[in-house]
Amino acid sequence: MIDQASIALVRLALAEDLAGYGDITSQWTVPADLAGRGVITAREELVVCGLPLAAAVMAEVDSRAVFTLLVGDGASVAAGERLAVIEGPARGLLSAERTMLNFLIHLCGVATQSRRFYRAVEGTGVTVVDTRKTIPGLRAWQKRAVVYGGCGNHRFGLFDMVLVKNNHLEAAGGVRAAMDRVKAAGARYVKVEVEVESEADLREAVACGADVIMLDNQDLESLRGMVSIARALRPGLLLEASGRVSLSSVRAVAETGVDLISTSALTMGAPPVDLSLTLTVGS
Amino acid sequence: MIDQASIALVRLALAEDLAGYGDITSQWTVPADLAGRGVITAREELVVCGLPLAAAVMAEVDSRAVFTLLVGDGASVAAGERLAVIEGPARGLLSAERTMLNFLIHLCGVATQSRRFYRAVEGTGVTVVDTRKTIPGLRAWQKRAVVYGGCGNHRFGLFDMVLVKNNHLEAAGGVRAAMDRVKAAGARYVKVEVEVESEADLREAVACGADVIMLDNQDLESLRGMVSIARALRPGLLLEASGRVSLSSVRAVAETGVDLISTSALTMGAPPVDLSLTLTVGS
């Protein structure tokens, strides 16, 4: 069960590796009828994401190969634990190997990084969420990895939520004017988040019915102040802190009382995990 | 001048951000006729890569916008230096902003990381080269970034070179058998690289006419030994070290006398650069 967009992504990735004469090394050195067996093993503790993509890569390259999952996406595995076993023609395994690994080491990397952030705020009741800072082409899968890691998803793109930032406020002529425009445009079925930088803007955003307040690039003291004002204005209001949050600073931000912390550190520059695909041929 | 594959990549990236009703925030808060101006500025020292993609993103979103390059891909810029200025309808700039930045912070990241490796081996005569460990969909651009950073490119994919690794040797039945198969298959127009782990394999690979020798995951002493044997066997032979090389260890590897060092650290997990797109609306 993998969607069409993921199949297209798999084909895009394989096309990079298999133009022209294809995998000439395997065609020329490996007998066509030789069987192979591959084992994907974690070399460090990690959170799994991307196995359906790896299986789809294998199926595209040689549909006769059998890809057996030993764990599912979302599993936490220890160093040395096996994720999957693949059995099929050795040539196909060799041709698919790198593309399968490229997906896995990157996406497990995002999931594992998200798990680190999840643990850093554990117990505070705060959720760390992703942003739209993602690798072009991989947004859907990076955002799945974030959830497997225990963090949450902010909006997917520009289309599923209103997020009024400074430029929009400037263009519209302030918070009230922007919110009036949004209401006039008929935004009844989407939530509206407003970025505020001052207490005055915060009060106005709440008065105009904002569903979420974004507090961008503020220091801890300022965050605490905004939180207490906001809580007094409307108890259930969602408060999101954003901007230059790191693994070492995220807990302090969480302890200011906000509900959500958004950070691109989950998806951009997440270190790839150490993962191996050990092939045995000719058995 | 941007190729069709890059246009397709740009459209894939924009489709992630602009499904359904599109950029509802900008449509609803920014007047249709409001002009905007964006300035892309480096916030740290970096090597530029990806400006043609950013320009193509802008053109896809609103072809009326004018994207002016202040530097070209490959330029080294200091913190505070401006890379490009964009002028056009404010709505379009806001809708294109994130996708432009996602390309730039990632690709400048790869170029800047490659520059670090380039500097680390400067003066040794060694070239650090990339691998096929790349982010799916971004291989062509990551490999351009590597060159802008001062490093070199290994093969693009499985199709433009023969690289006989352990699994192929095992499948074929040893170095000589593999090389015989390659010759029988008629590989006259591509280079042949062989991964060797022992002195015996090295001697056999050279005897069989390998063009490049890969020395994978060997310690410095072992590398030095292999180099001296190889130099004695055939003076012009290309020797490539690979496997778990880091910025701090790369110079020592370079000083073993190899010609090339391949590492995925150029493309996988390269930290994104700090870059801003400052928008002014309504001028």
Next chain:
Amino acid sequence: MIDQASIALVRLALAEDLAGYGDITSQWTVPADLAGRGVITAREELVVCGLPLAAAVMAEVDSRAVFTLLVGDGASVAAGERLAVIEGPARGLLSAERTMLNFLIHLCGVATQSRRFYRAVEGTGVTVVDTRKTIPGLRAWQKRAVVYGGCGNHRFGLFDMVLVKNNHLEAAGGVRAAMDRVKAAGARYVKVEVEVESEADLREAVACGADVIMLDNQDLESLRGMVSIARALRPGLLLEASGRVSLSSVRAVAETGVDLISTSALTMGAPPVDLSLTLTVGS
């Protein structure tokens, strides 16, 4: 300024008409260098939608043709009023004619139908909105037509809002269980609408924090009852009536006090408008 998805739609439509040898009649009877002029005229009072698509059709068929808009999408025009003038090679105009008109008569039909519903509830403060019952492939443009007609848009698809219907309630085990699952899944950035059929469900949905309540297929009396209960529970709650609403019944529904009325009558089965493209050749 037309997006890539619309260009793809235009090409799909033209491919239906121009396979094989293409427009053989025009190729064979009309001299290649003969000029033509086409005038698109409303034959009845209507609301305009689809002119950018018609212009894109013309440009795909013959980029030398000049398509001049006399009104824009969203304009209300009287019978006899001209919408656009096209000048270019006669062959191209003849080949593009039917596809241009197929888009226009359908989309102006949807816009004009929406205008009728808009007028039917004028003064009540209620907004009539569309649904996901749309013609496959035309959803984005049908929803634009709805707005030009003066009505509003419900969610675009399954992805930009939570709408918990009876089947979901049944699957989850009731309103509270469903809402608990939604919260657990982390739905912080999308609105949640719940379909209720009883006063008990209404009270529970409001208690669980639903943003919008859907009252489906209820008679006027029942609607009025639900409205008064809901208003007492939470003043700003959005109430949407749906189900088998017609032009003749919509005002009575609007007068029950709901905020929104959703109906597929805006998009499905909207009568095509009467519109002509008069061609003059050889001038």
Next chain:
Amino acid sequence: MIDQASIALVRLALAEDLAGYGDITSQWTVPADLAGRGVITAREELVVCGLPLAAAVMAEVDSRAVFTLLVGDGASVAAGERLAVIEGPARGLLSAERTMLNFLIHLCGVATQSRRFYRAVEGTGVTVVDTRKTIPGLRAWQKRAVVYGGCGNHRFGLFDMVLVKNNHLEAAGGVRAAMDRVKAAGARYVKVEVEVESEADLREAVACGADVIMLDNQDLESLRGMVSIARALRPGLLLEASGRVSLSSVRAVAETGVDLISTSALTMGAPPVDLSLTLTVGS
């Protein structure tokens, strides 16, 4: 058995509904392993068209679902009769439901409308045929629906027949000049239809060897006159009446003695049928 173009249409339709995070309501409220069962039932008397598309939609969304046809396309069913039963994961059924219905209610609408026209001329020996006025993207399926309804197909597009209309006559310089051009161009393998407005044109078209004569927008008396002249000129000649024919006027036109009546009323603005998909979950 469904062709590639139909698969592409199905994917286009699903892409409208399943962007971003996909069907968030079902993902969040329906357990992944819950089974579902859907029954498609006619709520009025109708002619069936589109079941293969609905089955393809279901297969794209979740290939594990089993779609069982109880009738085939072309069947006439009474109100209350079941068309198909679908069994599979409840989430998949819910995600596919709307797209399946959008195809069915529109295409059954076209087939049922065609059946009305078929009945209106029953016994006259006349065939009512469609035109190229179709919904962009749906031409092939609308034209199938027309045949299921009992009517006939005119040419598919501009490529499979010559149809010389007024503009072509004007461009070429009259009927004889146009027919000479057609012959000179070598039209030996396609039929040639000519639109005539006067007796003189009719005589000339017949003399030049037209295969079909189109009588456009003429009143009944004029049609009868043309028919008797044409029958005298060449017995087997095909005569087609077109232009502003409705269900109430079509029989009178048929009784003028023409062979064919073409009308866009079969495909444009055909009322959607009333059809339900009743889902049961968790059995």
Next chain:
Amino acid sequence: MIDQASIALVRLALAEDLAGYGDITSQWTVPADLAGRGVITAREELVVCGLPLAAAVMAEVDSRAVFTLLVGDGASVAAGERLAVIEGPARGLLSAERTMLNFLIHLCGVATQSRRFYRAVEGTGVTVVDTRKTIPGLRAWQKRAVVYGGCGNHRFGLFDMVLVKNNHLEAAGGVRAAMDRVKAAGARYVKVEVEVESEADLREAVACGADVIMLDNQDLESLRGMVSIARALRPGLLLEASGRVSLSSVRAVAETGVDLISTSALTMGAPPVDLSLTLTVGS
């Protein structure tokens, strides 16, 4: 002015040549700013076809290049005559050269071969036409080339004409049964051709109203006999001879009195023409 399908064909062709790192030779040896000039010259007498494709190839590779036509498709040129001049960046010309020539030498080959057949039957009143035996992907352009050469087009594909061959006759149960099925299916707008092998079948096909008769693989005497019978049955009937016709035998077939001779020799195995693209760089 080139259609979308041709652009797609051009991109397919370029993708074969420009995968991976692209045209590495030109990138590495030719300065980026060096200008170039190419002249396409016939090295033998030929009929031109494919220049718009060549121009589109050049535009895809480098849109700054200027492609100037000196003759148009359909022109007859002598050995030594120039067809086009291209001026632009030398790198782009070098990268586009082979793909431009591959289109031209093949399509001019088909046009020139068609011209030979045209000349072979000149004066007999017979038209030589193509078949559906074409190179996959090039049908539309091969059929254009046929017309430029002076021959005619048979049907484009399976969709724009009925051609009842032996297998269909066998499946339907003879000529009358097949024709009855065709009529019942409502084939009013397409011509019907029937392949006959005996006088009896010929008489029946004419009696059933066939528009064209195909006489397949018959010797000259048999052809002459069939022609005289057919002429007696219905004067204007179109008679087509087919099967294993060569340049040396075609005139004898033409002199049997048939109207049309179809042969795959126009498109399959037509010898490529001798054509050069002379590049000058650095001027």
Next chain:
Amino acid sequence: MIDQASIALVRLALAEDLAGYGDITSQWTVPADLAGRGVITAREELVVCGLPLAAAVMAEVDSRAVFTLLVGDGASVAAGERLAVIEGPARGLLSAERTMLNFLIHLCGVATQSRRFYRAVEGTGVTVVDTRKTIPGLRAWQKRAVVYGGCGNHRFGLFDMVLVKNNHLEAAGGVRAAMDRVKAAGARYVKVEVEVESEADLREAVACGADVIMLDNQDLESLRGMVSIARALRPGLLLEASGRVSLSSVRAVAETGVDLISTSALTMGAPPVDLSLTLTVGS
């Protein structure tokens, strides 16, 4: 086992034949449930290539058909020998027949032509190789056919080898300048071939480390002279003759002592083979 690019080629080919109403003849004359059986037979001695494409065509048209290979690609078959048997619905077989044959007669033609060249040089130790002069869209399959015929492959496209021709030499400023540029660009992983026209260039190319030397359009005496010089300079150097080689002249060229002879005669203008698909319906 067929790759995605081949599936795309198959669909492109079928789209040419099955637009609009599809295969109207078979739909109208052949009962839907009639079974058919097709046998593909060689009518002359030939080398087989393209059976996987033919099987993919059949599967696209009707996946219920069973395509049984009696020989594989690469087999040499005598006149009268059967290649494959297809069993399935008669309609599907008839609709797929022509497209299957178009692939086979062309690709077997290339393979058989290559076999002729292979035989012409047998015993000389020389390999005849293909060029980039291929039919647009068919390069991968033509190059497979070449290998089945016993000849070899030159580079696939512009991307997998450096081939410095006269224009590049002129642009760079001579052999040494060109080779310096290639080395500076870092061409370590691809082979470098240089076209030489004079002894001086030959000496310089060898001195600069060229891997292969192309001797273009030289007479036999000149070739022999170049070969003896080159052999003296560097024993293992690969020497390739190219330019206007025919079946009758190729052996003489081979006997000059070169290693490789490249010629477009393998792929361009290779005569199609004589092959039949005999259908039996209704059994």
